[in-house]
Amino acid sequence: NAGVTQTPKFRVLKTGQSMTLLCAQDMNHEYMYWYRQDPGMGLRLIHYSVGEGTTAKGEVPDGYNVSRLKKQNFLLGLESAAPSQTSVYFCASSYGGFETQYFGPGTRLLVL
Amino acid sequence: KNQVEQSPQSLIILEGKNCTLQCNYTVSPFSNLRWYKQDTGRGPVSLTIMTFSENTKSNGRYTATLDADTKQSSLHITASQLSDSASYICVVSSNLKTSYDKVIFGPGTSLSVIP
Numbered sequence A: 001n002a003g004v005t006q007t008p009k010f011r012v013l014k015t016g017q018s019m020t021l022l023c024a025q026d027m028n029h030e031y032m033y034w035y036r037q038d039p040g041m042g043l044r045l046i047h048y049s050v051g052e053g054t055t056a057k058g059e060v061p062d063g064y065n066v067s068r069l070k071k072q073n074f075l076l077g078l079e080s081a082a083p084s085q086t087s088v089y090f091c092a093s094s095y096g097g098f099e100t101q102y103f104g105p106g107t108r109l110l111v112l
Numbered sequence B: 001k002n003q004v005e006q007s008p009q010s011l012i013i014l015e016g017k018n019c020t021l022q023c024n025y026t027v028s029p030f031s032n033l034r035w036y037k038q039d040t041g042r043g044p045v046s047l048t049i050m051t052f053s054e055n056t057k058s059n060g061r062y063t064a065t066l067d068a069d070t071k072q073s074s075l076h077i078t079a080s081q082l083s084d085s086a087s088y089i090c091v092v093s094s095n096l097k098t099s100y101d102k103v104i105f106g107p108g109t110s111l112s113v114i115p
Helices: none
Strands: A004-007 A010-013 A019-025 A031-037 A044-049 A064-067 A073-078 A087-094 A107-111 B004-007 B010-014 B019-025 B030-038 B045-051 B056-059 B062-067 B072-077 B086-094 B102-105 B109-114
Touching: A004 A087, A019 A031, A019 A087, A019 A107, A031 A073, A044 A064, A044 A073, A073 A087, B004 B086, B010 B019, B019 B030, B019 B086, B019 B109, B030 B062, B030 B072, B045 B056, B045 B062, B045 B072, B072 B086
Parallel strands: A010 A107, B010 B109
Antiparallel strands: A004 A019, A019 A073, A031 A044, A031 A087, A064 A073, A087 A107, B004 B019, B019 B072, B030 B045, B030 B086, B056 B062, B062 B072, B086 B102, B086 B109
């Protein structure tokens, strides 16, 4: 039981490049979330999903897209990376919308 | 505006000592409050969860309190250990009558336990 895993762990991009972050969970959770964490600030919700095939915008969705084609996977895409997207990205999942969220180890992204 | 504030921003204590971290929130309507522990380079892990009717919850050496009237919570760590060095995040959920709780994360308190 691996819990929540994220790939890659670290990535450096140039401005304008695109990339996809992958999140996988093996707990059969319905809900999945993408957050970003910046120094001195709390985690902020980017997008979330309440089940396979569904996605919804969170607090800071601009510049990101997501897809949930399979229940266990939640992908976060950056179409044209900007330096402001330099951050640590965390994926989380939960059984229900009111349940404890389980977090992945994070992906450190640096956009030059 | 829904906000969660934590104090102090950082704290250094000697191994074996106790400490208390504070959380103030303005989230409404209130659903529950969680404390998470985040080790450096790792994702947050839930320590405790309290609903409106609960005013204290323990998890080993961690004891959380909640005063829903004053909208304050504290996390008390007893007999600190080096492994307690981490960021402690207060998270308040708001029940907006949707399919999930709106979750507001505090900025965290960075705790360093030194020998």
